[in-house]
Amino acid sequence: MEKTGMELQKLSNGLHYEADGSVEGGVPPEEEKFLQHKDGGSKRPQFTDFEGKTSFGMSVFNLSNAIMGSGILGLSYAMSNTGIVLFLILLTCIACLSCYSVHLLLHSAGVVGIRAYEQLGFRAFGHPGKILAAVIITLHNIGAMSSYLFIVKYELPLVIQTFLGQTSTSEEWFMNGNYLIIIVTVCVILPLAMMKHLGYLGYTSGFSLSCMVFFLSVVIYKKFNIACPKELFGNFSMNADMPEDTCAVKYFTINQETAYTIPILAFAFVCHPEVLPIYTELSNPSKKRMQRIGNVSILGMFIMYFFTGIFGYLTFYEKTEAELLHTYSKVDALDTLILCVRLAVLVAVTLTVPVVLFPIRRALLQLLFPGKPFHWLRHIAIAVCLLFAVNLLVILVPNIRDIFGITGATTAPTLIFILPGLFYIRIVPTSQEPMTSRPKIQAACFTTLGFIFMIMSLTFIVIDWITGEKRSHGGH
Template identity: 85%
Template sequence: MELQKLSNGNHHEATGSLDGGIRHEEEMFQQHKTDAGSKGPHFTDFHGKTSFGMSVFNLSNAIMGSGILGLSYAMSNTGIVLFLILLTCIACLSCYSVHLLLRSAGVVGIRAYEQLGLRAFGQPGKILAAVAITLHNIGAMSSYLFIVKYELPLVIQAFLGQTSSSDDWFMNGNYLIIIVTGCIILPLAMMRHLGYLGYTSGFSLTCMVFFLSAVIYKRFNIACPLEVFGNYSMNSTLSEGTCNAKLFTINPETAYTIPILAFAFVCHPEVLPIYTELSNPTKRRMQNIGNVSILGMFIMYFFTAVFGYLTFYENTEAELLHTYNKVDPLDTLILCVRLAVLVAVTLTVPVVLFPIRRALMQLLFPERPFHWLRHIAIAVCLLFCVNLLVILVPNIRDIFGITGATTAPTLIFILPGLFYIRIIPSSQEPINSRPKIQAACFTALGFIFMTMSLTFITLDWITGVKRSHGGH
């Protein structure tokens, strides 16, 4: 379907073109009455079959990322109350961002992020959205496979009862990620519809609930100070407040934590694909899915952060599992938790891959019908590139930092706000109306987050001080 491009002329001409485009596009969709009796634009060639619960599992799995392992460290740099305030604000902003996307999609009947870019800004908008989705999700997939690369050999080593690493091939992380990709990730990524991954997403979330349960349990079984630390052991370097929780903390790491928390809620490329495959799709139904998913992850994030922080206090490391490993490397419960996290991140990779493939399909083959060979070939190429990146690049923290500092604010703040301003007709909401002013402020907030992130990453490079954080 050929979408009408916006004129590059003045605002009045752009608005007229937009209104005409809406009428033209609405003719391309049939109006079907939903069960609630309301009307809305629906695709004529696809009827979603994914239930509300499965959609919640998929979106929650898309939100949940490797950053959950670094939230306790983030709390140690903000304090409990300040962390809760920041987490609440960012969760609410994420819900508002989902609202902007669904409102824009509902006006024109488009349920693809990059197609909204095309509708709002023409081909440059489509390319920008597709590139942002691709870069961000490739970074997320790579971070998950990095966890597999470094954690899976430790799990195998513990199961074999070995105290030191060996040169056996099954202890080589590079071989292991290839095996995991070929045997688990690729078959799941070959599925045609995202809704089918609801079962694996539910199992992945169950693994992370087990991780949270273990964190809570260990809070009451590990004494502070940590006498069992191998190179720590109750020496004179202990400060008086080592085991005191802080409510508010301001240090150079605090400002760096804010965008990290924002990245933890990036799920927006997955919102519209999940909306497309939802049974009985309505804006309110999908908004409820977004709200429930974000609320669930908010609760999980906060409890993981607070109980991890109250276990180790000032000794909390950027990767929480590493801190437990220092207490007792052979702890059976932590070994099971490590295995559960590995399963969770492995099952998340196919969910993250779907929006990349959809973006590439919209960019490279916009008019082509579905074809299995193309569907599988794109998945194989993407996984090959991600595996190559994880194997060949020893440390891609800075690459992830740059892409994360630019693509995450773009996807969660900047583009949803700009889409809303451009797509919603001025006849419905003038440019000076409160909803559009709010969207403009929301977009400006994204630019502020981007500037902060890039500033602190640049300071890291200049000063040579490396800060370790969990990504999304």
């Protein structure tokens, strides 16, 4: 339940609510930025220093764009290792858990009148909690930005090569992926990252989502235009019979890859660092309205994920590769439609980078400049430094899959499960909900589930390192 008008008025008059519900005089600097003080109490106190103007639809676009990552290219491979029914069960469970996680965040934010992930950490655990939340958001989103730029680095030269009709990689500068990501960053990503508010990116997020809808449409179309692809199963003559189970649909599959797939599906719904910034800029904000935005966004991505997974799987069956577009290229490397899809995916991931950058900048501002008013120089300087660091990382490190595997296995479960559950337990006063109440017990179980996901993910990565097997799964 959100704060009543009386509780909000108390906050605006300088009363500080602790996690246990106690009141303390004076508002610390961390909260000055989030509570707008009105003379005489004639107006309803605001959470931020500006009036939110982002519409419901634009907020859905931004949150959906934050949810959708490069991992959509690996969902068909995930289905090939789980089977259709088991994949649907897992995807449904994880989507529902993500909605519940958003509910925990919004409820915690409503109790204390704060709409910043880092400030919830401060309210729950003091400065260590604030620092931990900021560091986790920064690490996770830098990993996500880097994964998107890696796609640009390796896919854009291939697209240019195909457009120019070349069959081999040229030595020209415009075929060098390192130069291309710098050009894309300076010309496209940086101008969008310099926007003052996240809501302004609603239009680019909508266009990015339309590119992914085009990708899904082509995946569905190709299912009905590619018979059982013999190119992937070996050399069979037209009259030779292939094994009966070669293109057989599997509904339940358990193998070595199945357990490894579960965390990947969970990571596909990571959007939680963006939830509160989007909530801050929402017009006519309320917990119920923001929860609907979260539910609509997650439902939309659930539908896209499932259809992408099933139609990709039904095209290539057990020969589905971790990167779906690469599998199409093996059937027809010069397919014009697949070339267009590659270009659409490049546009989509490029336009997602600025949306992912906003929570990092907000976390750094909360960490380094708490309580400071908005300043353009700080706003732009942080964006430039972040993009410079990410570009440098992508250029200098040839293979950072293991680095991002570790950060992804630790930060994603923390952001989805562990921190929202802990915030709820610590922030909601025991006078409202005792520790033995059902909501608190559910939050505790939710947090425990996050630790299980983390341990499981790290275990699989260590096993990969020990055995020397490197799996190229898609990730968020």
